[in-house]
Amino acid sequence: MLFKIQREQLLAPLNQICGVVEKKGTLPILSHVLFSINEDELRLTTSDLEVEMNSFTSVDTEFQGEMTLPAQKLLEICKSLPDGSIMEFSLDDNHCVIKSGDSRFSLSTLPANDYPLLEDVETFETVTIHSTHLSRMLKQTIFCMASHDVRYFLNGLLFEILNDKIRCVSADGHRLALSETDYVNQAGISKQILIPRKGVMELNKMIRDVDQDIAIHLGKNHVSIEVEGTQMTSKLIDGKFPDYQTVIPLDMENDFIADKVQLERALRRVAILSNEQYKGVKFKISTNHLQILGHNPDQEQAEDSIEVQTSITDMETAFNVGYLLDAINVIESDQVQFSFKDPLSSCLIKHPDRLDCRLVVMPLRI
Structure with a gap:
């Protein structure tokens, strides 16, 4: 026997790190999790060559060494076993045998020496932020990241430290989201880094139920974060994020304030009959009144109205209803x-009295 471990001790770290596992990658070993045992500590590692996840737990063993196992299959095995089960691992040629009670599984292994770990990871500056502030900023920007855009610098999140603020900014070419928090910048750090999409998603998962200060270690090519025994190291996107300040409209002469719940419900009702491809809805704004209209190629139409606070007397504009719902939520x-600014300009969506979250949506022509 190599080692034995309680099911829950293995399931928790596997759940934390299996999100980066390549399910249909070209490199078979990236579908595996690397087990590294040193004395009584077990380190589990997954990677997609861009983001590397490590999680640590204790283990009962005299074995010292490494092996790999198929990550998703191992995770499903752990989930299927009863609470409190003891799992015993042993090697049989090129397979690892897992026994627990009357259950027995034989999983294929791959050479641990072939597992591609991130190299040359150097970090030079550390930023500490409470998890609740970081979680809020991610929630308010994560939905706006592009996915597989040829403008590769949009396929991630801008993390910026400037003066007394930390900002997260994302954009996909049709909309932009900015969220910020106050920061005591004693070291005078001024830095921008671009974290790739998968790294952002894993970070968001890591801090979801955490209430503590988070240390973010910044380097030239990498960012590293450790939370409750799980460490994520991500390569950075080598590119320059657009000058987002020029995208945020200024000197806007027209605005309205609406009840968020009423507006959301009206938008969802009109969205039912909006064009399935463009999801466009039209705003007709008049004195203290917002009319929302939608239609589709089948000549079907929807209309809804809510009361708003505004000095606009007559204005029409249109937007993607999905983008609006994402923003107001x-x-x-x-x-x-x-x-x-005018009917053909982008729209700025925010809290009526604060600027810590700003969302910009480009208009449609319908």
Whole structure:
């Protein structure tokens, strides 16, 4: 026997790190998890060559060494066993045999020496932020990241430290999201890094139920974060994020403030009959009144109205309803403010009294 471990001791770290596992990758070993045992500590590692996850737990063993196992299959085995089960691992030629009670599994292994670990990881600066602030900023920006865009610098999140602020910014070419928090910048750090999409998603998962300070270690090519026994190291996107400040509209002469719940429900109702491809809805704004209209190629139409606070007397504009719903859902307020320069300009969506979260949506022509 190589080692034995309680099911829950293995299941928790596997759940933390299996999100980066390549399910249909070209490199078979990336579908495996690397087991590294040193004395009584077990380190589990997964990687997709861009993001590397490590999780640590204790183990009962005299074995010292490494092996790999298929990550998703091992995770499903752990999930299927009863609570409190003891799992015993042993090697048989090129297979690892797992026994637990009357259950027996034989999994194929691959050479541990072939597992590709991130190299040359250097970090030079550390930023500490409480998990609740970081979680809020991610929630308010993560939905706006591009996916597989040829403009590779959009396929991730801008993390910026400047003066007394930490900002997260994302954009996909049609919309932009910015969220910020105050930061005591004693070291005078001024830095921008671009974290790839998968790294951002894993970070968001790591801090979801955590209430503690998070140390973010910044380097030239990598970022590293450790939370409750799980460490994520991610390569950075080598590119320059667009000047987001120029995208955020200024000097807007027109705005309205709406009840968030009423607006969301009206948008969802009209969205039912909006064009399935473009999801466009039209806003007709008049004195203290917002009319929302949608239609589709089958000549079907939907219309809804809500009362709003506004000085606009007559204005029409249009937007992707999905983008609007994404934006208003992350505003932490009972009310939401929409601001416009003119009917053909982008729209700024924010809290009526704060600027810590700003969302920009480009208009449609319908």
